[in-house]
Amino acid sequence: MTDALYEADIDLEPIRSRHVAIIGYGNHGRSHALNMRDMGGERISIALRPGSASIAKAQADGFTVVSIEEAAREADVLSLLAADEAHGQIWADHIAENRKPGQALILCHGFSIEYGVLRPPADCDVILAAAKGPGGAVRSSFEKGGGLVGFWAVTPGSSTTAEPLAKAYLNAIGCGRAGIFPSSFREEALADILGEQAVLVGGMCALARTGFERLTAAGIGPRMAYIDTVHELKYIAELIHDRGIAGMYEAISDTAEFGAHEVEGKISRAVEPVFDAIVEDVTRGDFARRWVADYANDRAWLKAARAKAGEHPLEDAGKELRALLKGSK
Ligand SMILES: NC(=O)c1ccc[n+]([C@@H]2O[C@H](COP(=O)([O-])OP(=O)(O)OC[C@H]3O[C@@H](n4cnc5c(N)ncnc54)[C@H](OP(=O)(O)O)[C@@H]3O)[C@@H](O)[C@H]2O)c1
Incomplete structure (x- = not known):
């Protein structure tokens, strides 16, 4: 039932x-x-x-x-x-x-x-x-x-x-x-915070930014690097939303899928210790204490981090691309 x-x-x-x-x-x-x-x-x-x-x-x-x-x-x-x-x-x-x-x-x-x-x-x-x-x-x-x-x-x-x-x-x-x-209040709170930190926001932005940086360092132009690390995220996210990860793999090219299966394990092993630390930090309440303290301090740390994030070269590449594109939804 x-x-x-x-x-x-x-x-x-x-x-x-x-x-x-x-x-x-x-x-x-x-x-x-x-x-x-x-x-x-x-x-x-x-x-x-x-x-x-x-x-x-x-x-x-x-x-x-x-x-x-x-x-x-x-x-x-x-x-x-x-x-x-x-x-x-x-x-x-x-x-x-x-x-x-x-x-x-x-x-x-x-x-x-x-x-x-x-x-x-x-x-x-x-x-x-x-x-x-x-x-x-x-x-x-x-x-x-x-x-x-x-x-x-x-x-x-x-x-x-x-x-x-x-x-x-x-x-x-x-x-x-x-x-x-x-x-329960606990399950919802932990799942929400852990999910957004490890994957949906923190994890995804870290991967996209690092990907953009490594691609441009390898000589790929910022416009192309932006498209392949940020802009196309939407299409992959929609496929995963509608069909699950296995279903998304079915909808992309075999080349993309072969490469992804090869590197997934390596990336997972690299981030596992970071994810474990996030789980401990959030579950113990340390994250909440830091955030509540920063809120009380007029969100000084958050504002500084936000300003720094806005200065990343990826943002200029994105702005330029969005201004150039017509009809890209
Ligand atoms: N379950 C989920 O998946 C999920 C997802 C997102 C959000 N939420 C929850 O939804 C709630 C609202 O989030 P939101 O995204 O709607 O936030 P939001 O867009 O930032 O809106 C916050 C509202 O609260 C008011 N406010 C903020 N501080 C206040 C204060 N000290 N005194 C009085 N009013 C204050 C703001 O007032 P002004 O208009 O005057 O600025 C604004 O109207 C939060 O509890 C959030 O965690 C849940």
């Missing part, structure tokens, strides 16, 4: 009948709000900090914007879709003193609970409703008739209404079209 749930298996009523306040109107906040409204949610408000540049955007989309304090006083459900590392501060400064009794708290990522950034009191139902993917994709996939895969969990001691609410929330943002599965 499968543990997957789909649209038709889940009652939307727990969301439709409640006042949902979404805190934050970034990538996820906006997509959740728009999808939920399209799925029949009638009482949705957006809670933002004073002076937020997102106020005008939320209002232009037809939502009522309230303060976070007002949302905490009025809403039945708070969906906290602001920066994870700020969750503790947002709770302490705006929610704790204003909480409506019986109000449930929904999070889209397990980070703040797993690493103790946010410690809601025991009388609060805390729900994980994670749509797995970037916020923009929550909306773009929904508009195409699809949805992102969703994972739910509730903290121990939550009331009996928490689980149906978790499933209804994910269904209301479109995840029921793909599939909704049980998980």
